[in-house]
Amino acid sequence: MRQMAILGGGAAGLCCACETAFLAAQKNRPLQISVFEALPRVGKKLLATGNGRCNLTNLHASPADYNENARAFVVPALTRFGPQSTLDFFARLGLFTHADAAGRVYPLSNQAAGVLDALRLEAARLGVKLRTDTSIETIQTKSGAFILNKTERFDLLVLACGGKAAVKTYNAESLLRQLGVPMTKTAPSLVKLTTPSPLPKQLAGIRAAANLRLLLNGRPAAQETGELQFADGVLSGICAMNLSPVLNRFLSGGGTEAAVEIDFVPSMTAEQLKETLGGLCRTGQRETCEHLLSGLLPKQVGLALLKAAGLSPSASTASLTGSQLSALCCACKSLSLPVNGTRGYADAQVMLGGASLDAFRPETLEAKSLPGLFCIGELLDVDGLCGGFNLQWAFASARLCASAVAEGAL
Ligand SMILES: Cc1cc2nc3c(=O)[nH]c(=O)nc-3n(C[C@H](O)[C@H](O)[C@H](O)COP(=O)(O)OP(=O)(O)OC[C@H]3O[C@@H](n4cnc5c(N)ncnc54)[C@H](O)[C@@H]3O)c2cc1C
Incomplete structure (x- = not known):
């Protein structure tokens, strides 16, 4: 069976795992997905979002809501998987939402835990392996495959490591360097x-x-x-x-x-x-x-x-x-x-900068130089303002990657 590794059990990583597993099952294509999370539990940051309520998208999100250098890059993801598509995705997972006058969307329960539960339960239902307490420190490429921590071999690799904001687990700069992917300058944001x-x-x-x-x-x-x-x-x-x-x-x-x-x-x-x-x-x-x-x-x-x-x-x-x-x-x-x-980063909600957009194809989020390598969520050099735009990007990029995997690389 083909093996896919997702590095990071945050919003983007969990969503990508659920959507890829769903599409693979629909197409009857066997695929084992493993999500590696350095922390003892997945989705820790998700629980803190929106003051514990999780502002999971914004009904008005469009490319103009992101950093100027990313606006063209985010078009394919936001066109295919815009805010309404995010709501449809979560409704499929049994999570229902409401929006305020500014278009900020929250779960009906007003509890971020409900969003995490929806993703965790769907991942479990579809046989995704959640490998918590497992930090990936090294990535080698060999004959088109990816070797993680010098021991485990995967056919497909998705980087969903997030940014430096409000976490202590960040080592993505080292991972990107090992893969030859350049990074842009980083700084704390929404702080x-x-x-x-x-x-x-x-x-x-x-x-x-x-x-x-x-x-x-x-x-x-x-x-x-x-x-x-x-x-x-x-x-x-x-x-x-x-x-x-x-x-x-x-x-x-x-x-x-x-x-x-x-x-x-x-x-x-x-x-x-x-x-x-x-x-x-x-x-x-x-x-x-x-x-x-x-x-x-x-x-x-x-x-x-x-x-x-x-x-x-x-x-x-x-x-x-x-x-x-x-x-x-x-x-x-x-x-x-x-x-x-x-x-600083400890007080910030997101990181400015990240994996250079030039290294990835905006239609699939696959690396231009390494087939089978994808990058999603906040690790990419994409950031938005407060109001649900960052989670919208995490979910849209995750699902674009999942579709690309299901449509091509599976
Ligand atoms: C306090 C706070 C409130 C926020 N509120 C909102 C909000 O209401 N709405 C909104 O849109 N956005 C909000 N954000 C921003 C939003 O949470 C992030 O943009 C989003 O979580 C990014 O998702 P991600 O999956 O890319 O990264 P993350 O959610 O950061 O997940 C990345 C995961 O990868 C793990 N990881 C990293 N490196 C490794 C490794 N080498 N091996 C294994 N695991 C690894 C990390 O431990 C982490 O769990 C908020 C952020 C904060 C801090």
């Missing part, structure tokens, strides 16, 4: 931004709705709206984390001058805000500056913005000049904080 500004410490624990603009060399490079969270030396929340890939690509390319400009009142233009605050001052509805922003913002944020505008909380609103009001509006609409990097 908190770090800043030397003392403001996040003063506002530690506070959450505020905001629009964030990332300025690189003084020019706008990306923007996100959402709930901004503060902690000592860091900006977090999905809107901040979604700026991290752009920031880290800039910094790893040698850039240095980066800042985040925060609009704390995105629902109003600067003119509307000035008019609103001016009205509150004129009518005497807010007598001191301390209370001027309290109807718009969390109190601590309001106090920090007064300070940034050089205003004392006890100052009378009746005596505010036009330029003082403008300075306050400016602080509310475009408070600029320098950012000098991000937290």
Whole structure:
């Protein structure tokens, strides 16, 4: 019987195992699939996704949601196995889902464990061997076959090792080197931004709705709206984390001058805000500056913005000049904080960079130089923003690989 090894029992590896075994059974082609997982259990990261709820895809996912250099590469996978196809796949496995207004899809149970169970049970049903506690350290190629850890021989090999984010098991750089597959530069992504500004410490624990603009060399490079969270030396929340890939690509390319400009009142233009605050001052509805922003913002944020505008909380609103009001509006609409990097891989959700896309065929994900070798999921140089796009890629690439194996290499 032909032997297929999948390195990595994560989202991509398990999905690939289930789909390949399903297609092989449909075609009546004998194939033994073994999934190697370094950890004692498969799917550990999957359990942590979406804060334990697993945002498994996004209904609106398209190539534009991935890193620029990957957008053409992901087209075949997303065309054949787009978000609806992911939902159909999981429904076939008995897992049902719901979506929120932003298109983020979660299991009906709202438990990531349900997604992992669906994959584990299907793998077991189809006779996939799950080899946990087994880290693959060496790969040799011999007469068209792959020899793992110098002992076991396989006809087909799928690399589904994921990235460095939130794991300690990563050794894919060494494996790719052994196979002669180049890697692009890597960096953490979907991770908190770090800043030397003392403001996040003063506002530690506070959450505020905001629009964030990332300025690189003084020019706008990306923007996100959402709930901004503060902690000592860091900006977090999905809107901040979604700026991290752009920031880290800039910094790893040698850039240095980066800042985040925060609009704390995105629902109003600067003119509307000035008019609103001016009205509150004129009518005497807010007598001191301390209370001027309290109807718009969390109190601590309001106090920090007064300070940034050089205003004392006890100052009378009746005596505010036009330029003082403008300075306050400016602080509310475009408070600029320098950012000098991000937290590391331990705090990140994904890895930027990975196995070079040039080495693989986008229609099959098979290596151009080594027939029978495939690469899927986050290990490839493909990354998306928060919102289900990374798991969508893991599942789409896994199923494209499975189809290629079933249609050709089996
Ligand atoms: C906290 C957190 C929350 C997230 N939430 C979401 C979300 O809600 N939605 C979303 O779309 N994405 C989310 N992501 C990202 C998403 O989890 C990953 O993009 C996705 O899991 C990648 O799947 P993968 O199978 O390629 O890699 P992984 O899931 O990382 O799996 C790779 C597996 O391979 C194993 N492995 C590695 N090397 C070897 C080796 N040499 N031998 C044997 N085994 C090996 C690893 O131990 C690991 O289990 C989140 C990530 C984190 C960390």
